[in-house]
Amino acid sequence: MWKIAIIDDDRQVLKGMKQVIPWEDIHAEWVGDSLNGARGLELIREKKPDIVITDIYMPVMNGLTMIEALHEENFPGKIVIHSGYSDFEVARKALRLNVEDYLSKPVSRHTLREVLGRAIAALENEQHARLEQDKLRNKLMAYEPFVRKERLKSLVTGTTDGLQEERSWLRGEAGRYMVLGIELLRTARLCDVNGSDRLLFRFAVNNILDEIVHGEGIGFDYIELHGYHAALLLHFDRTASYESVIGRIRSMAQRIIDCVQHYLNITIRIGIGGLKGSERELSDSMEEAFQFLSLEVPVLHPSGVFEYADAGRLSMNEAHSAGRPMKFYQHLVGDIKETQGKNAAKIIGSYISALKGHQEAGVLQFSLLGTQFWAILSYALNDEEIHLEELFQGNQLELELGKLYTIDQYEQWLNEIVGRICHRQEWHENFKHRLTIDFIKQYIHEHFDREITIAELAQKVFISRNYLCQIFKNGTGETINNYIISVKMEKAKGLLLERKHKIFEVAESVGYKNIPYFSTTFKKYFGVTPAEFIS
Known part of the structure; x- marks a missing residue:
């Protein structure tokens, strides 16, 4: 219902206006009236009507002064002046204040209905525009993490389009940055698993990185690259120097390698790039971090940590x-x-x-x-x-x-x-659907903290549910529902290992409102209940 307030110093006019307005026909309701502009202003602030019908010449505060005050407060509703005087100067001021219409007393029922109809139509159009803007804003907010990841990936790999960015995709104020290059070694542990399991391994590595780097209090972004490579972009303040941070980073890199080996039985090696002072130099740091790939010797250091500063002492x-x-x-x-x-x-x-x-x-x-x-x-x-x-x-x-x-x-x-x-003809189908499958996997990893349905996923990629299930199963060897469960369970496992959360908190964190069902699913996946897992 649209809300209408009437301001006029003539009680008969107030009574007559309330009688002639076709409230039901225009889906409107009366929310109050006042005999002067000062009380009218208080009424409008309290009731927040959509349409105000007001006289001009009133005691205490005239209509124009009241309208000017509303204009300064960015009143979103429509104002219709209803006056017994034809004053050019008043009309000119009314236009300046974006008044919806100017009616001369007395006004016919037909004219009043037309004016209110136009005002309501304008309100509906504005409301629709706001809804569309909100939808667009929500979409942009939802997609921004994906866009940011892709832009950061382009920055660190040096594959940007060369255009000057209107905004920085790095968090916080401009500072100094360093890239760590991470490679999962293709040992027997990784060679014998399918693509979905390999993605889960990378997801688990990401969890370990997240916990260790957060513990160091260093700002960072984790960037997935192709295959078994990833980049860890570290953020420092502008006063940082390579000499002041390298000891800490060297120790942190070693902890990451040891934890990944201990918890996942996966061997990784890490290269440390140079410290840079701008976004344009991020790709330089990444090339430096991955220079261990160009080395003629297969093993760089027993620790698995390679520093760019070592490059001059190695055969490259x-x-x-x-x-x-x-x-x-x-x-x-x-x-x-x-x-x-x-x-x-x-x-x-x-x-x-x-x-x-x-x-x-x-x-x-x-x-x-x-x-x-x-x-x-x-x-x-x-x-x-x-x-x-x-x-x-x-x-x-x-x-x-x-x-x-x-x-x-x-x-x-x-x-x-x-x-x-x-x-190769037999590989064409894999290429054809890979982008869809990659998007679905990424979406599941980004939204594991709530319930995800196949219908929702199908809508995201504009194909039918059955067809999506088919290409996902063909491309990954498992169903979408099983993949969703595996992502949620692996995340739940990581949270339980932190030993900082109660079981019901972990369940809610991975999108389960029914705690017994979460426990049943966890036991089915890992063979033990959450309580047994942490005992």
Whole structure:
């Protein structure tokens, strides 16, 4: 119901207006009246009517003064002046104050209905516009975490579009930043699991990182890269120096490696990049952090921690490093996944040009570069259930790499490999649906703290529920519901291990309002109840 207030110093006018307004027809109700502008202003502030019908010449406070006060307070409703005087100056002021209409006394029932109808129509349009704005704002708020993650990923990999950002995607004020490069080693523990389980491993690693880095009181962002690589972006204040933080970061990196090995039985290694002073330099820090990938020796340090400062003391292919390999790998793998290699030749060409420009820095060893390229590509595409070893038989890969003597031959080989990957007919279906499956997985990981339905997920990707279930099962080997449960249970396990939360709090944190049902699901998944798990 629309609320209408009437302000007039003539009691007969007040009584007559209330009688002639077709309240039911226009879905409106009377919320009060007043005999002067001062009391009228109090009434409007208290009742917050949608429409105010007011006289101009009244005692204590005239109508225009009252309207001016409402205008200064950003009154959202509509004001209709109802006056017995035709005054040009008053009309001019009314227009300046955005009054909806100016009626001369006496006014007919028909005219009053028309004016109120227009006012209500304007209110409905404004209400609709606000609702649409709220929907858009809510959508933007919901998608902002995803957008932020993608923009941060572009910043650290150096794959931004080159346009000047209107806003910073880093939290807090401008300071100094450091990237830690994380690689999950492809041991037997990871080789024998499917893509869904590998994603859960990365999710579990993320939980350990989150707890350790939070404990250090360091601001950070965790950024998933392709395959078994991730970047940990650390935030420091502007007074920080490499010398003042490296000891602490070295110790923290070692703790992460030890905890991941202890709790997950997964081996990782971590590279520490340089400390940078702007967003534009983040990709430099990441390339430095991942320089251990370019090393000729397979083991850097017994601890598994590699510092960029050590690079000068180790045998490295400096020309390859100057070619920004992590940017190249991330850009190329993304193109293979998203467009089946439509831009691959251009990406490879840009990388080769960078290598040629720095070739004098060292002798390029194409067998080493090719082996590294093959390993990273295999890691990245393994999640798509695409096994690159199917492209070669026996020692065919080693034989091909052994025939590469020039940088042009290496470029040709890279293009041929990508061509073979993208034209394998049996892999096309995986590429076709991978983006949908990746989005669904990411959405589940972002919203594990509430109930998620298949209907909701299907609506997000604009396909039917049955078809979504089919492609998800074909692409991952498990049902969507089982995947949702696995994500919730792994998160619940992590929270229970912290021993800081009660069981019902953990249940609510992963979207279960029914505590007994949560306990039953937990026992079915892990073989023990939550109480037994923490006892």
